[in-house]
Amino acid sequence: TQLLEQSPQFLSIQEGENLTVYCNSSSVFSSLQWYRQEPGEGPVLLVTVVTGGEVKKLKRLTFQFGDARKDSSLHITAAQPGDTGLYLCAGSTSGTYKYIFGTGTRLKVLA
Amino acid sequence: EAGVTQSPTHLIKTRGQQATLRCSPISGHTSVYWYQQALGLGLQFLLWYDEGEERNRGNFPPRFSGRQFPNYSSELNVNALELEDSALYLCASSPGRHTEAFFGQGTRLTVV
Numbered sequence: 494t495q496l497l498e499q500s501p502q503f504l505s506i507q508e509g510e511n512l513t514v515y516c517n518s519s520s521v522f523s524s525l526q527w528y529r530q531e532p533g534e535g536p537v538l539l540v541t542v543v544t545g546g547e548v549k550k551l552k553r554l555t556f557q558f559g560d561a562r563k564d565s566s567l568h569i570t571a572a573q574p575g576d577t578g579l580y581l582c583a584g585s586t587s588g589t590y591k592y593i594f595g596t597g598t599r600l601k602v603l604a
Numbered sequence: 605e606a607g608v609t610q611s612p613t614h615l616i617k618t619r620g621q622q623a624t625l626r627c628s629p630i631s632g633h634t635s636v637y638w639y640q641q642a643l644g645l646g647l648q649f650l651l652w653y654d655e656g657e658e659r660n661r662g663n664f665p666p667r668f669s670g671r672q673f674p675n676y677s678s679e680l681n682v683n684a685l686e687l688e689d690s691a692l693y694l695c696a697s698s699p700g701r702h703t704e705a706f707f708g709q710g711t712r713l714t715v716v
Contacts, residue, residue: 526704534710535694535710536694581647592696594639597646
């Protein structure tokens with residue numbers, strides 16, 4: 494059972510546009526991470542959010558953890574071609590001992 | 605500080621053979637996770653090792669197995685290879701349970 498659903502699955506936008514990617518679950522997560530993966534490479538950690546309602550910024554990327562710690566969002570401002578990649582959210586729920594990944598959002602930013 | 609290293613980077617095997625994939629975690633990390641990523645798909649959890657013990661496994665058949673050594677490095681074995689086992693196998697390590705994971709570059713396994 495996939496516990497982390499991401500939307501949209503695919504996103505193709507023009508350079509300079511803004512976008513938001515969502516990560517949703519019916520379960521409560523103790524913490525949640527966002528990764529970016531480029532083809533043929535391993536995922537690279539972008540950020541960890543721990544506290545409900547937490548907002549973290551990484552240059553043009555803004556990450557938010559839902560108040561109930563069941564969902565998260567990633568907002569990219571003024572997207573650039575270098576932002577192209579697969580964005581994954583991940584985390585573990587209490588007691589499962591599985592660190593699971595979301596379904597992924599494949600982003601393509603066109604120059 | 606060295607990151608997670610995986611070997612080999614590429615592996616080509618024929619159906620029915622066995623494959624062994626290796627992973628060295630970041631120094632000080634005791635947890636190792638294995639994931640399978642088939643082409644164009646998300647990461648599927650395979651196995652989790654912590655402190656030398658298998659703590660959990662995903663929905664994969666028993667021919668997927670592994671172990672963690674006293675130095676926390678890990679090995680993934682896939683027996684009786686099938687064509688659909690072709691995928692990128694990623695290893696990740698973390699300093700403890702349920703914390704963020706740091707990934708290796710992966711091993712691309714191709715079964716022909």
